[in-house]
Amino acid sequence: xxxxxxxxASSFIVAGAxxxxxxxxxxxxxxxxxxxxxxxxxxFQRVLVAxxxxxxxxxxxxxxETVRLLRSQLRTKSPLRVIEAEVLPLAEIAAIEAKxxxxxxxxxxxxxxxxxPVPTAEMVKPLPEPKPDAKRVEANIRNxxxxxxxxxxxxxxxxxxKLGEEYQTPLIVTGTVLFTPHQANGxxxxxxxVYDAYGRRSVIPVRTYMERKGFILQPxxxxxxxxxxxxxxxxxxxxxxxxxSQQSVPALSTYFELMDRVMPSFLSTLSAQxxxxxxxxxx
Amino acid sequence: MRRLILFSVVVLIFAPALASAxxxxxxxEQVEFGIKVAQNNLWNEALYRWQQAVKLDPNYAAAWNxxxxxxxxxxxxxxxxxxxxxxxxxxxxxxxIRQNYDLFKEINDRTKRRSGK
Numbered sequence: 001x002x003x004x005x006x007x008x009a010s011s012f013i014v015a016g017a018x019x020x021x022x023x024x025x026x027x028x029x030x031x032x033x034x035x036x037x038x039x040x041x042x043x044f045q046r047v048l049v050a051x052x053x054x055x056x057x058x059x060x061x062x063x064x065e066t067v068r069l070l071r072s073q074l075r076t077k078s079p080l081r082v083i084e085a086e087v088l089p090l091a092e093i094a095a096i097e098a099k100x101x102x103x104x105x106x107x108x109x110x111x112x113x114x115x116x117p118v119p120t121a122e123m124v125k126p127l128p129e130p131k132p133d134a135k136r137v138e139a140n141i142r143n144x145x146x147x148x149x150x151x152x153x154x155x156x157x158x159x160x161x162k163l164g165e166e167y168q169t170p171l172i173v174t175g176t177v178l179f180t181p182h183q184a185n186g187x188x189x190x191x192x193x194v195y196d197a198y199g200r201r202s203v204i205p206v207r208t209y210m211e212r213k214g215f216i217l218q219p220x221x222x223x224x225x226x227x228x229x230x231x232x233x234x235x236x237x238x239x240x241x242x243x244x245s246q247q248s249v250p251a252l253s254t255y256f257e258l259m260d261r262v263m264p265s266f267l268s269t270l271s272a273q274x275x276x277x278x279x280x281x282x283x
Numbered sequence: 284m285r286r287l288i289l290f291s292v293v294v295l296i297f298a299p300a301l302a303s304a305x306x307x308x309x310x311x312e313q314v315e316f317g318i319k320v321a322q323n324n325l326w327n328e329a330l331y332r333w334q335q336a337v338k339l340d341p342n343y344a345a346a347w348n349x350x351x352x353x354x355x356x357x358x359x360x361x362x363x364x365x366x367x368x369x370x371x372x373x374x375x376x377x378x379x380i381r382q383n384y385d386l387f388k389e390i391n392d393r394t395k396r397r398s399g400k
Binding site: 025026027029031032033034035036275277279280281282283 | 311314315317318321322344345348349352355356357358377379380382383386387390393394
């Protein structure tokens with residue numbers, strides 16, 4: 001039981017007990033607790049949600065959907081101006097970078113110095129052939145291990161600096177999004193209605209074996225300084241949802257439901273947020 | 284003479300209790316006024332009133348509880364934590380203070396985790 005649900009339950013019990021006792025020495029009051037942003041973004045006026053390396057499920061284009069969602073949220077809930085630009089096929093770019101890295105390592109191991117050992121800003125420009133297709137790369141990303149292969153791109157300072165220069169040094173938001181189907185079978189507690197010999201209804205908890213399926217969403221948001229190309233902050237989230245296996249919920253709906261849970265935390269990275277709640281004042 | 288001695292003894296025994304009751308009375312006035320102004324969204328005034336209340340009667344758990352809420356509302360988490368803990372120390376079995384503290388702790392822990400990164 002979380003603190004919130006425990007508090008809600010205790011609130012109910014306490015309120016009930018006091019109502020019975022006729023006690024009036026308490027007042028419920030709404031409060032807004034201010035939360036400071038995780039990052040100081042005062043140096044930036046614009047934000048570029050560049051693109052994400054995504055994978056896990058073919059049902060949702062997590063790169064495109066994440067960019068669209070974050071841009072629309074930032075437009076209304078952050079002080080920064082959102083740059084409207086083409087969504088970067090980051091998986092494809094990272095794949096090329098990883099490939100070039102591998103080539104460079106192979107070449108150096110034979111004792112020959114590579115001409116260009118570090119892939120740099122060329123990545124922003126049209127890419128050299130043969131070009132791996134973003135969709136094909138994403139299709140190969142099924143878990144965190146697959147995703148880790150492309151992680152190096154976030155440390156490529158030259159690439160992000162070049163991208164930042166193109167858009168007048170904004171704050172760049174990028175990262176990875178893993179949206180994977182998930183299945184879990186096991187016993188769950190369910191409430192069942194029962195009637196006794198007198199026809200009286202009662203609800204009893206029953207352990208039931210259930211097949212459930214759903215999705216796991218693991219977004220990692222990386223915030224990069226468009227002036228220097230350096231990572232300023234990064235945060236990873238994990239959210240999952242399970243439905244009864246007979247229930248048919250579209251993957252896109254699930255994606256938005258899970259992103260909805262992550263969004264307040266994402267937004268509080270850039271701007272001060274207020275958490276609304278209630279407290280009890282006592283006399 | 285005997286009466287005078289008896290009177291002095293009675294005064295000595297009950298004087299602290301009377302003074303304490305008087306402090307509680309004054310403190311309660313501050314607490315009640317604080318509640319009124321907080322309900323009108325005048326949190327600065329409420330904060331001041333509850334600060335006065337705990338000064339007048341440092342053993343008044345409700346005053347500490349309200350003060351903690353005002354600090355929380357101001358985003359002063361360290362002060363809020365101390366005030367909640369004082370309220371719970373005075374009335375460990377008060378479910379309402381416990382509930383307020385649990386809700387505060389959830390937000391406070393999240394903020395701590397974040398700044399620790």
